[in-house]
Structure formats: structure tokens, C-alpha cells
Amino acid sequence: MKKFTLAFAITVLVVETLAVFIFSFFLSENGVEQNVEAILLPPSFSHWFGTDSLGRDLFARVLMGGQVSLVVGLVCSVLTFLVGFTYGALAGGLEGWADRVLMRLCDILLSIPSFILVAVLCLSVQVVLPFESSYWISFVSLCVGISATHWMTLARVTRGMVMEIKRRPFIEAAVAIGGSPSHILIRHIAPNMMSTLLVMVALQIPTNILYESFMSFIGLGMQPPYTSWGILVKEGWNTLSSYPHLLLYPSSVLFLTVWSFHVVIDSLRPTRH
């Protein structure tokens, strides 16, 4: 049962990635082109997920929206990792009052609901960015908003592990033969904690995807005519009572993706038993 679930989850992720990043280019016309003769059609063989209020094919739009959602998920985890790792390594390496100040800041940020942090930061970044296109403004502000607010747990774990590992004898040896702090951190300390950190970073991907959809849903993320899973859910939300397929298909895809990520990452964790 477990193996079957895992195989299913991996298949979902692989097929989805291929569809979103390769297959969608063949369909993009159906997702953009408006067709007044085929509006709000229920799912059928020619329109797998039905069509929206402008006659655009929902299946094609879900694939197109996936590009934004998946890329935001991935980019934000990488950024989160970079910020959290540097911050935690700095705190763990310096110790003393610097460590206390850095960790206090971490605690303060952790005690504010992350929704508030992401929203306020997205809003701030959106207004400051100098880009012309609203696509890039939304995209960058989402990335900054999400990754600037989710590095705290990773920083804490990194700090703890750096403190623990740097007291081991092999680090002493590396210091004795004259290794610089950054060299020791990257070549000697980091490899010893990567497995734990990578699982944390991977777990961040589904969270980021969810945050992208939240922000787009409340109107702070992507803006129409550009699309993402959050935008699609928002468009479906407005017509939920009469045309539930517009909401249920995109949000099921969102759910299936997040679930598959969780199943796959869970299997990477060292088992306790």
C-alpha cells in the first residue's frame, strides 16, 4: 500500500511537471483564446476540465497556471534555504551576543502569523518594484514575500547543528591546519547536516505553492490576465454555486500536487522504527 501510494505520488509529480512545462505550450492557444460560443461548458471529451466564462479551455489554463505556481514553489525554497542557512550559520558560528540578537529577531518573526508577514511584505515589495510588466511585479513580490518569511525555522535548525558539529574533533583539526571559517563551514560542517536541511527545504515547496495560491486568491499575488492556480481558484470561487467545476478542478490539482510532494518527501525521511 505504501509503495503503491509512493509510486502514484511520483507519477503525479512527473506527469504534472512534463505537462506544465512542455505540453502546455501546445495548448496555450486554447488557454488564452476566448470563444463566445463555448462559455462555461461542463467537462467533456474536447474540454477535459470544461471552459470558463470567456470560453477558454480550463485544462490548458490549469497547465499554464502551474508554470507560475510550481516555479514560485521551487524558487522560494531555494531562496529560503540560502537565507536560513546563512543566517543560522552566522548565529551558530558567532555565538555570544550576536547569536542572542539574531535568535531574538527570529523569535519575534516566528510569533507573527506568517500570513500577515507574507501579505505585508508582498504589498510593500509590489509598490517599490520598478518593473513595467505587472507579471514580473507580481512574480518577484510573491517570491520575496514568501521566502523572506519562511527561513526562520531553517535558521534555527542550522544554528543548532552548526553549534553541535563545530565542537567535534574533526573541526578542531580543520582549524588547526588553517582552514578559513567559510571553508570549514562549506566543506566540513555543511555536508554533515545537508540531509536534514534538504528534507526541510523540500517540505517548503508545497507550503510555498499554497502561499502563492492564498496571495493570488486574496488579490495580492498574480493578477489577471496572467494566471496561476490561485487565480483560477479565485475565478472559480465567484461562480461556485452555479459552475463548481471552475473551482473544483484547479483546486483538486493544487491538492493533488501538495499531497504528492508530502508523500514523496515523507519517504525520504529516515524512519523512526
Place this chain on the structure above:
Amino acid sequence: MNHSSWQHVAKKLFELLTSLGFLATLTFFLLRLLPGGPFDDDAALNPLVRERLQDHWGTSQNFLMQVLNYLAALVRGDLGISMIRPDRTVTDIISQGLAKTFLLNSLALIVVVFGAFALATGAIYWRGTWFEKSVDQLMVVLLSLPSLFWGPLLIYLFGFYWDILPVALLEGPQYYILPVLTLSARPIASLVRLLKGSLEENLAQDYVRTAKAKGLGAGAVLFKHILRNSWMPFLSYAGPLLVGLLSGSFLVEMLFAVPGLGSEFIQALNDRDYTVIVGLTLFYGSLLMTANMLFDLLMRQADPRLREQA
């Protein structure tokens, strides 16, 4: 409570105050440094009128003065007036929305805590059976259940398709069922995982073997011995649990049209209503920081080992 305990309380209080001061300054700067003000959209505004408006709201002074004025007002408990709807003060907005948000989140908290304890102890009691396996699988599903999928699905099924439950506005007891179900799905999953891990750890301890050796049944060992020792991780998780619930509550309030703090916050974000955004951020921050401090003190009272460590 001895001398060192009071010292610890004083230290925690000091930390709380500095954190709050920092949070107040930070949110203030973040929002005020932005270009684009609340009066920019009124294109037809006479320059003199605009100047008067800015004088009135204090936005024409320099930053330092604005910050100092703001902090001084905060100390008096004055969070200012909504910039978009000037007939309401931020304190009014908070006091009007708080009741619904509080009730919704407390109900969800009760569901989460009782549900999680029941599921986790059940899974441990029936270890290795289909029950434990299905709890494990169910928790992965709940953990990855986006409220954007779960909420609308519940609304559609119960509100429109079967038409048996109301879906908006929280006007009576039955109105709370769907929002609470939506809100508690993810937190319950993380709490079950945490509790199960803690129960499993305790299961391998020597005292459990002793308890079994003296002839206690599996149920007695679990409820009388293990469960009591598994409380601590729950206390340390109470802070993050509360943050998680309140964070999820924004979206749930929006989906179910709850007139609470979360809806007010989202409204304020869309309106760029600075004073409301800053006021609500501060309110949530101070609420959760105070709660965290209390949980920390509670844990020290409950576990003497923590007191010796410090």
C-alpha cells in the same frame, strides 16, 4: 515560585516589551516608507486640501517624528483611526471583530486538541493494525489539504449540493460547523504527528517496561503513564499551533464571510489602510507573544528539569 523564578518572569517580560517595541517600529517603517499614499488615488484633490489632509494625518512630518508620535500614542493604547473609513478607530475595529475570530479559533482549537489526542492515543493503542495505518495516511492527506480546496468543497457539498448547512456569516451554532472543519484540518494533522512521535518515544522508556512488568494492562500503561509524560511536547507546540490557527483563520474568514479580524485585515490590505494594517499586525503580534511567554512559564512550572537548565 522562588527568587529565580521571579527573575525569570522579569526577564521574559523585558524581552516581551523589547520585542513589541521592535515590532511596532518595524511595521511602521515598512508601511510608511512605501511610495503611494492613501490620498494618491483622489486625482481631483486640490493641492491645498491634500496638504491639509496630510497635516491632519501627520504624514507630512519627518519619519522620526511620525515614529515617535506613533509610539507615544501606542503607549496610551491609541492605535489611530482607519484612513479609509475615518468614522472608525482601529481599536473599534479590533473590538468588533475580535469576538467572532476568538470564538471561531477557540472552537477549532478544542476540536484540534481533543481530536489529535484521541487519534494519536488510538493509533498507539492499536499499533500495527489497520487503524494506525489509516490514521497515518489520513494525516498526510489532511496535512496537504489546502483550505482553498477543502473550504470551497465543503461549501459546495453542504451548502449547495445537499443544502443542509449555512455557509456564511456565523449567525448561529450550526454556522460554525463548516468553518471550524476547514480551519482545523491542517493543525490537527501536525499535532497528531507530534503527539504520536512523543508517545512512541515514551513507549521505549524504562518506566514503561516497569509498568508492564508489574502487570498493568496496555490501556493502563498508555493512559496512566505514557500519556502524562507526553504532555510536554504539546505545551511547547502550543505557541506555533496558535500561530498556525490564526494564520489559517484569515482565509477561512474570507471564504465563510465571517465579520472578524481576518476579514478586516484582508480588506485593509486591499484598501492600503495603513493604520488598520499596522494596528492589526501589532495586535496579533502582541497577543501571540504574550501567549508564547505564558506557555514558556507554564512549561517551567510543569517540568522542573527546565528550571535547572537555565
